[in-house]
Amino acid sequence: MREFTTPQALQTFRRSLTGSIGFVPTMGALHNGHISLIKESVAHNDHTIVSIFVNPTQFLEGEDLDKYPRKIEADLKICEMAGVEAVFMPTTDAVYNPDEMRFLAPRVKGYILEGYHRPGHFDGMLQIVLKLLNLVRPTRAYFGKKDAQQLYLIQKMVHDLYLDTEIVPCEIVREEDGLALSSRNIYLSDSDRIRALTLSKALKHATHLIISGERKSEAIIQEMKQVLNVDKLDYIAIVDRNFDRLEEVIVKESIILIAAWVGGTRLIDNIWV
Numbered sequence: 166m167r168e169f170t171t172p173q174a175l176q177t178f179r180r181s182l183t184g185s186i187g188f189v190p191t192m193g194a195l196h197n198g199h200i201s202l203i204k205e206s207v208a209h210n211d212h213t214i215v216s217i218f219v220n221p222t223q224f225l226e227g228e229d230l231d232k233y234p235r236k237i238e239a240d241l242k243i244c245e246m247a248g249v250e251a252v253f254m255p256t257t258d259a260v261y262n263p264d265e266m267r268f269l270a271p272r273v274k275g276y277i278l279e280g281y282h283r284p285g286h287f288d289g290m291l292q293i294v295l296k297l298l299n300l301v302r303p304t305r306a307y308f309g310k311k312d313a314q315q316l317y318l319i320q321k322m323v324h325d326l327y328l329d330t331e332i333v334p335c336e337i338v339r340e341e342d343g344l345a346l347s348s349r350n351i352y353l354s355d356s357d358r359i360r361a362l363t364l365s366k367a368l369k370h371a372t373h374l375i376i377s378g379e380r381k382s383e384a385i386i387q388e389m390k391q392v393l394n395v396d397k398l399d400y401i402a403i404v405d406r407n408f409d410r411l412e413e414v415i416v417k418e419s420i421i422l423i424a425a426w427v428g429g430t431r432l433i434d435n436i437w438v
């Protein structure tokens with residue numbers, strides 16, 4: 166497996182490749198969720214490239230940038246075993262310069278829900294994803310549905326800027342008890358982990374309500390709140406696939422999203438219904 170730390174070295178390598186390229190951008194601390202994206206890419210492309218970069222511009226002042234888990238040795242082993250051909254792991258200085266061009270998230274869809282609670286987060290996320298897509302020029306890039314609004318905005322960027330990459334959405338990977346995998350789960354104490362489970366339980370409850378005929382978003386949200394046991398609820402929202410709020414669930418076209426704090430950890434989860 167090749168390892169690159171500069172954009173120039175990665176570009177030289179990329180120019181030598183023919184055939185389809187699958188790309189999995191990550192911030193490292195790889196878990197089974199990332200591994201499922203990598204497996205998808207390896208199965209459907211001639212070459213798979215993974216990036217590992219904790220992108221500072223998508224963290225807000227006071228967020229967990231400094232303590233974000235970094236496990237580079239373990240990550241490289243996982244990539245190698247999964248059949249990755251090259252890993253790109255730049256330093257911040259290698260991919261950013263002080264007075265650079267900025268690509269900004271759309272002012273409406275980039276500033277609701279996650280974007281409202283983490284203003285500027287999507288500007289930084291899209292800036293790095295655009296750089297990475299330009300460097301790797303992948304045939305396909307793989308993103309988890311857990312970051313549903315991120316996935317939507319990346320699809321929108323690819324569409325609006327005519328990027329020649331297919332964005333492949335991948336299913337959320339959960340622990341057996343339902344907890345959605347996240348690199349941030351390691352912050353949870355045992356008791357917090359039990360309360361964190363109430364996010365997926367609330368989503369499951371919403372699905373049951375919908376199966377039994379309930380469609381009113383507000384009624385579903387109120388019921389979900391009864392299931393949650395969290396320290397602070399940022400939002401529960403029911404939106405369509407374009408992130409427009411829905412008064413009533415439209416089956417097969419809706420996403421139910423939750424963001425909440427358990428102890429000092431902010432968790433997100435969602436279900437596509």
Ligand code: PAF
Nearest residue numbers: 190191192220290293312
């Ligand atoms: O989802 C992530 O891990 C990050 O937001 C991404 C897409 C790698 C950009 O830094």
